[in-house]
Amino acid sequence: MKLLIGQILPYITIIIFVLGVFYRLGRWVGTQIIHNITLSDPWLKTNGQVAVRIGTEAFLFRNFFIFDKALWAGALLMHLSLLNVLGGHVVGFGTLGTQFAFIPGVSEQLSQSLSNDLGTIFGILLFVALAYLLIRRLSITPIKQLNKPSDILWLVFLLLIVGVGDIMRFFHQFHVEYEPVRDYVIALGTFQPVVNMELLSNPVFLVHFTLVNILLILFPFSKLMHLFGMFAERWIVNRTYHEPAPGMPNIDVAAARKAGLGLPSSGGGAESSSEGV
Template identity: 55%
Template sequence: MAYFIAQILPYITVTVFILGVLYRLWRWAASRIVHNITLSPFPQSNAEVAAIYAREIILFRNIFKFDLPLWIGAWPMHVALFFVLGGHAMGIYFLGRQFVYIGMSEALSEHMSELLGTFFGLILLAGLLYLLYRRAAIDKMRRISNTSDYLHLFLLIAIVSVGNFMRLFPAYGIEYEPVKEYLTTLLMFRPAAIPDNPLFLTHLLLVQVLLMVFPFSKLMHLFGMFGMRWIENRVYKEPAPGLPNVDVAAARARGTGLPAGASDVA
């Protein structure tokens, strides 16, 4: 089983994840945008569009404005997730010594890496538990939730819980070196050196399940939010592609929104 989880399943997982995400993005890109639906405030330049993107993606401004209780759990959870993923990448690549490049000693860098990983891991777990509580305890949330919403949260909570357990109890954890060696051989298509740690393999299996489910779930909002923001906040200088009975090419040539004359209408 360990051989399958660590040396075969990763390639299946990456294939399903990439093809699934590309398929969903293609479906979205191929869909007609029937109406120009730019929302207020109406951006007049790409710089303004970028500013709106930054506010929404970094600060979750709309959630803060319209659902503060949700923002209290969602924003810290996503910030913690960002640092946890970044910490995994940096910690494994630099073996926990990434802070040496800003003047810390190797020992202090490794300690700081462990400390920050534990801190953000606990924040992430707290945020996920809070979101689960909202779905279970608030009546309007229960009405709009389905089984998959709970399963995704349980899967995320399981992944984070196993990771936190390994950090909080080092005897059950794993060092950076064997993980880096394992991932390096995996990327070189010569999978070997499976870490001898049941909790690590459990963590790895759960992550792979999440990645395979990801493209076919609401977790695709990671990519969907960019498309949604583009549809709602881009600068419109032409009719939306697919608008019925409109010659988009003629409108684009005129530099106007809708064709003015009957000759421009298909």
């Protein structure tokens, strides 16, 4: 069992994740942007403006901010915490918590304690934000009307992963050290004989690790693909557009007015009515 989860499953996971994502992206690339359906809210004239628009939508959730502040707060907190938690996994484990020591004046010890505290804080924030989104999903009428089972299950699933992750931080008996994990992952990644399999004897780590594998396997076939879909969709509606210039051919308004065009030649036209139009 440990062999299966600890040494075989990760490879299967990575293969399915990568192939799956490419399969989905390939399906998108195989279609075309046929008509110009850019949104003129307003139109973007340069690629710089396009980058700003897509960037503010993708990283600051511009539209949520404009149209639904409560959703904006929850969604942004969730995604930013997630970003920090994922980043923390990479650099925290990668540098054994010394990532902040690169900042002048920060000692390795201080960095490790910072890494530890930030990890805990974002772990909690992520859990809280996910819970908020779940409560929102279950309590607001139109959103309840939108739910499919998978929409709720994903939030529960993420809460589970994060909750289990947080347990490893709060309960000393389930605590996991950075170093053995780093060595274990490096061994897996470099196809070396696997080390530190005893990590999987920690039931909480085992659950966390297994659930993450499942998440990555399902990722390409789920709504989580909105990570990439976000940019693909925005690129359809937010591209540069240049208007044809106004100005009609052979028009000389001054001359036309000087010639009195439209004024009755007889001079006996009806009086201008104020209630006509």
